[in-house]
Amino acid sequence: MNQTPAERDYRDTLNLPKTAFPMKADLPQREPARVAWWQERRTYERRLAHNAHNPAWILHDGPPYANGELHMGHFLNMVLKDVFVKIALLDGKRATFVPGWDMHGLPIELETLKHLGIKDFHAIDPLELRAKCKERALYWLDRQRGVRMRMGTFGDFEHPYRTVDASFEATIVNALADLAEKHQLYKGLRSTLWCVHDETALAEAEIEYEPKVSPSVYVRFAADRQQRAKLLDRFALDMAPERVSVLIWTTTPWTLPANVAIAVRADAVYGLYQLDDEAIVVAEALASSVFAERSRDAVLLARATGEQLDGLDVQHPFAGRTSSIVLADYVDLETGTGAVHTAPGHGADDFETGVKYGLPILNPVDAAGIFTSEAGAYAGLHIFKANAKIVDDLRASGALFRAHDYEHSYPHCWRCHHPVVFRATAQWFIAMDQNRLRQRAIDAAEAVEFTPQWGKARLQQMLENHPEWCISRQRTWGTPIPALLCKGCNESILDARVARIAAERFAQAGADAWWSDPVTAYLPADFVCPTCGGTSFEKEKNIVDIWFESGVTHLAVLGKHDGLPWPSDLVLEGGDQYRGWFRSSLLTGVAIRGAAPYKHVVKNGWVNDEQGRAMSKSRGTGIDARDAMDKWGADVLRLWAASVEFIDDVRFGPTVIEHVSRVYRNIRNRVRFMLSNIDDLGAGDVIAREHLDPLDRLACEVVDAFVGDVKGMYDTFSIHDAYLRIVEFESAMSGLYFDALKDPLYSRAPGDHRRRSAQSALWYALQRFLTAVAPILPFTSEEAWQAVSPQLRGEMESVFDTSFPHHRHAVSPASLNLWQTLRDLRARVAASEIGRDFELQLHLEVASPLFEHLHALGDNLREALVVAQLTLGHAHGEAAQPIVRFDVTRAGGEKCRRCWKFRSLGSDPAHPALCSDCAHVVRDLDAAGEAL
RNA sequence: GGGCCGUUAGCUCAGCUGGUUAGAGCGCAUGCUUGAUAAGCAUGAGGUCCCUGGUUCGAUCCCAGGAUGGCCCA
Numbered sequence A: 001m002n003q004t005p006a007e008r009d010y011r012d013t014l015n016l017p018k019t020a021f022p023m024k025a026d027l028p029q030r031e032p033a034r035v036a037w038w039q040e041r042r043t044y045e046r047r048l049a050h051n052a053h054n055p056a057w058i059l060h061d062g063p064p065y066a067n068g069e070l071h072m073g074h075f076l077n078m079v080l081k082d083v084f085v086k087i088a089l090l091d092g093k094r095a096t097f098v099p100g101w102d103m104h105g106l107p108i109e110l111e112t113l114k115h116l117g118i119k120d121f122h123a124i125d126p127l128e129l130r131a132k133c134k135e136r137a138l139y140w141l142d143r144q145r146g147v148r149m150r151m152g153t154f155g156d157f158e159h160p161y162r163t164v165d166a167s168f169e170a171t172i173v174n175a176l177a178d179l180a181e182k183h184q185l186y187k188g189l190r191s192t193l194w195c196v197h198d199e200t201a202l203a204e205a206e207i208e209y210e211p212k213v214s215p216s217v218y219v220r221f222a223a224d225r226q227q228r229a230k231l232l233d234r235f236a237l238d239m240a241p242e243r244v245s246v247l248i249w250t251t252t253p254w255t256l257p258a259n260v261a262i263a264v265r266a267d268a269v270y271g272l273y274q275l276d277d278e279a280i281v282v283a284e285a286l287a288s289s290v291f292a293e294r295s296r297d298a299v300l301l302a303r304a305t306g307e308q309l310d311g312l313d314v315q316h317p318f319a320g321r322t323s324s325i326v327l328a329d330y331v332d333l334e335t336g337t338g339a340v341h342t343a344p345g346h347g348a349d350d351f352e353t354g355v356k357y358g359l360p361i362l363n364p365v366d367a368a369g370i371f372t373s374e375a376g377a378y379a380g381l382h383i384f385k386a387n388a389k390i391v392d393d394l395r396a397s398g399a400l401f402r403a404h405d406y407e408h409s410y411p412h413c414w415r416c417h418h419p420v421v422f423r424a425t426a427q428w429f430i431a432m433d434q435n436r437l438r439q440r441a442i443d444a445a446e447a448v449e450f451t452p453q454w455g456k457a458r459l460q461q462m463l464e465n466h467p468e469w470c471i472s473r474q475r476t477w478g479t480p481i482p483a484l485l486c487k488g489c490n491e492s493i494l495d496a497r498v499a500r501i502a503a504e505r506f507a508q509a510g511a512d513a514w515w516s517d518p519v520t521a522y523l524p525a526d527f528v529c530p531t532c533g534g535t536s537f538e539k540e541k542n543i544v545d546i547w548f549e550s551g552v553t554h555l556a557v558l559g560k561h562d563g564l565p566w567p568s569d570l571v572l573e574g575g576d577q578y579r580g581w582f583r584s585s586l587l588t589g590v591a592i593r594g595a596a597p598y599k600h601v602v603k604n605g606w607v608n609d610e611q612g613r614a615m616s617k618s619r620g621t622g623i624d625a626r627d628a629m630d631k632w633g634a635d636v637l638r639l640w641a642a643s644v645e646f647i648d649d650v651r652f653g654p655t656v657i658e659h660v661s662r663v664y665r666n667i668r669n670r671v672r673f674m675l676s677n678i679d680d681l682g683a684g685d686v687i688a689r690e691h692l693d694p695l696d697r698l699a700c701e702v703v704d705a706f707v708g709d710v711k712g713m714y715d716t717f718s719i720h721d722a723y724l725r726i727v728e729f730e731s732a733m734s735g736l737y738f739d740a741l742k743d744p745l746y747s748r749a750p751g752d753h754r755r756r757s758a759q760s761a762l763w764y765a766l767q768r769f770l771t772a773v774a775p776i777l778p779f780t781s782e783e784a785w786q787a788v789s790p791q792l793r794g795e796m797e798s799v800f801d802t803s804f805p806h807h808r809h810a811v812s813p814a815s816l817n818l819w820q821t822l823r824d825l826r827a828r829v830a831a832s833e834i835g836r837d838f839e840l841q842l843h844l845e846v847a848s849p850l851f852e853h854l855h856a857l858g859d860n861l862r863e864a865l866v867v868a869q870l871t872l873g874h875a876h877g878e879a880a881q882p883i884v885r886f887d888v889t890r891a892g893g894e895k896c897r898r899c900w901k902f903r904s905l906g907s908d909p910a911h912p913a914l915c916s917d918c919a920h921v922v923r924d925l926d927a928a929g930e931a932l
Numbered sequence B: 001g002g003g004c005c006g007u008u009a010g011c012u013c014a015g016c017u018g019g020u021u022a023g024a025g026c027g028c029a030u031g032c033u034u035g036a037u038a039a040g041c042a043u044g045a046g047g048u049c050c051c052u053g054g055u056u057c058g059a060u061c062c063c064a065g066g067a068u069g070g071c072c073c074a
Helices: A027-041 A043-050 A072-090 A105-117 A126-150 A166-181 A226-233 A253-258 A285-297 A348-357 A375-376 A383-397 A434-448 A454-464 A496-509 A546-551 A553-558 A581-593 A625-632 A634-643 A654-676 A696-717 A718-746 A753-773 A778-787 A813-830 A848-854 A857-863 A918-932
Strands: A186-195 A207-220 A241-252 A261-264 A269-275 A278-283 A299-305 A313-316 A322-327 A338-340 A400-413 A419-431 A449-451 A484-486 A537-539 A572-576 A600-604 A840-847 A869-875 A883-890
Touching: A027 A043, A027 A126, A027 A634, A027 A778, A043 A072, A043 A299, A072 A572, A072 A625, A072 A634, A105 A126, A126 A625, A126 A918, A166 A186, A166 A496, A166 A546, A166 A553, A166 A581, A186 A348, A186 A581, A207 A253, A226 A241, A226 A285, A226 A313, A241 A253, A241 A338, A253 A375, A253 A383, A261 A348, A278 A285, A285 A299, A299 A434, A299 A848, A322 A348, A338 A348, A348 A419, A375 A383, A375 A484, A383 A400, A434 A454, A434 A581, A449 A454, A454 A581, A454 A600, A537 A654, A546 A553, A546 A572, A546 A581, A553 A581, A600 A869, A634 A654, A634 A718, A634 A778, A654 A718, A654 A753, A654 A778, A696 A718, A696 A753, A696 A813, A696 A857, A718 A753, A718 A857, A813 A840, A813 A848, A813 A857, A813 A883, A840 A848, A848 A869, A857 A869
Parallel strands: A241 A278, A261 A322, A449 A600, A572 A600, A840 A869
Antiparallel strands: A186 A419, A207 A241, A207 A313, A207 A400, A261 A338, A269 A278, A269 A299, A313 A322, A484 A537, A840 A883
């Protein structure tokens, strides 16, 4: 030691912060190793086992579709799920989370076919195609699983549920058996997209829109004598031309043979126009475009609303039957006549209207597009060739009002590029009103909690307007509907006994068996056709709608054992799932188990770009979840997920993340401050709460209040509120408490009671804080937890071994008030123009009861206000303000070289530049050093 | 076109049942600190609460219409 006492800077005698926890997060680099660490340590499984005797709390995973990369919408949803699961785990619940994947269905089948370079799925052996599809789906599952785990998500990722598993396929078929037993299934007609060239049904996704020139024809549906009288009556008209007709417009004349109705809009105004010697009904809004150059000649005789026209009949132009006027809300007033030609066999809307009004569903067209005998004179003609003949005939009969060519965008088959048509085909349905299913589902929703609350009305409305649920698809990649076709009478049979046999068989061999087994493998003993008594059958080749498959995940995953009770406590998905999974799960739950399969439905919003616009791959604004994590790290993105109000639509983009990153850095640095100041705190040094210094006890109370608040917010899924509370808390802790502790922590002797008290409080705050933020920031809290000495951590290897306090500590409002008062006083000191912190002395005079509160803090009050000297006076009498005097002045004495407080120095001749407190500490340290 | 939801400081969001100088954090500006230092502290400037009407003594908050964005459906 060559320095003279006068030169010595004493820095080495301070207890400066020290920690291995780095300031720089390097999340993208560090996080993957942490995922592996959790895996190796089986952190999640161990915590679950630890909670084994406590109540279960199950979040049931809605399965993502195993196709394509996960985007930020997935990230938000999956991270939120994980946040709730972690909250439950830390709360001691048995929060088993079984992630799942939706793996059948057309998108994967199409992608696989594309991959194989095959255009027609009939051209490949179904079993071969299924094998390839499965391979493809498993590939995506693996990729998505990797990304989900990379997010820091806890769950049984080694045993996810998968809709392609044999056991899952068996569940699906058993569900069908249940429904069959309850007579909830039937086979009926439905308008589906059809390619007459390929002779196959098509799905929405197999359609490409291409420009097409079609005949645009306006056709008179004339009223006969009686019909005319009623019609005039509705228009409140006595006199009118003899010939009265309703004018329709169509670009598909070949569908006219199947016409059974004309749809009008209830709230639209229709006019009866006289043109030459006839009267014509069209929507007023479209009259000028319909009459075109003859508009001036058309005279409006009377008006009526669509509603007033409801139920009238007119004559079909050539089929020799009537066509009734019905109401439909899809009728638009921008093209055509406002009176829409309705052929339930040839259109989706038309079909719904047909079902609603009980109209006949005519389908006079065979699979190849040839008119059947039902089409009368047109039988044997190809529908597209018949167009011209029909128009000619209409012209000849005088029914044609106007015709011209019309170019529009029209759906074409993606394979052969021929125009597609709608054609009624036989499909399997779940009967919505059988067993009052619809109403019971609506009632079941009543008992479910919804966040946001309007979700209930939304879901109930979906059910209210729900058409019959068509569950059959004519494709290969899916679970077969185990229906039989009687060779004797051609009847379709879906028998529960057959379905049970199929379920058992699929449970062993997977659903492929349906393609490879002989039909006899599925026949119960003595099975005969219920219609004709026949004994010879074929297997039907329909698969089940994937919405039905995902709709039974609750049956496949829950209720199998105590760990996973049915129903689940929570489901959480995007708002599109009101129509999707929330709905399908509810319907199967009610139909099969008689109740909703979940207790609470939470909806998360959509992730839009920074301008609030929808992200899209095509515009290049879609962001891949993995890319985002590689760039910013999962924890920053998770913090983003907490920082937005996830119930509403949220925004995501680089600038948004830049802001969140700053908040993240704040949190990280404050955690680092706590860690770096307890580095030398041994387990035996920790002081019991009741023996802490008053300021430290107060801080612990503030921590308890914080934890209580955050836990309360977590319990109501108010993640965003919790985020705000976390940010507010750590900034308050930092501003007041950390600043106050620096001097005692740094300048007291290492084992000084004041210092150990401060450290003990910091350790308490750190534990509580890390537990509280762990659901949102698992990587960072775990990293911090690992930076705590093993001695302090004790048995709790992971931050996920810690828990929210079982009992909420009672926090007195007086304490929180006192804390706030200290913050205010501290701010006043800090804002002082006279000098900085330890250059200052403060004279305070306050009235009761504040005086007593402040007085009880002792020297901690001076520490909290970060001044060198402080005097506290008791103001007596009635004062409007509790603080009567607040005098900041320059402190007397000089700046102690070691602790920087202004004091009288030199009491110890060996250390002339030190205050007496510091001199004592240094003497002891020096003595200890020499003793070595 | 229909149903539902949103629109409050540059950003993310609070503002409960109508009366507040409309708030917080981040960012920004200024100052301090340099023993949390690619950190910390303090202060300050930012808002016609989407627009237009209406109800009311009084509206960011209620009602109607519109604009705009989103989801679902057509």
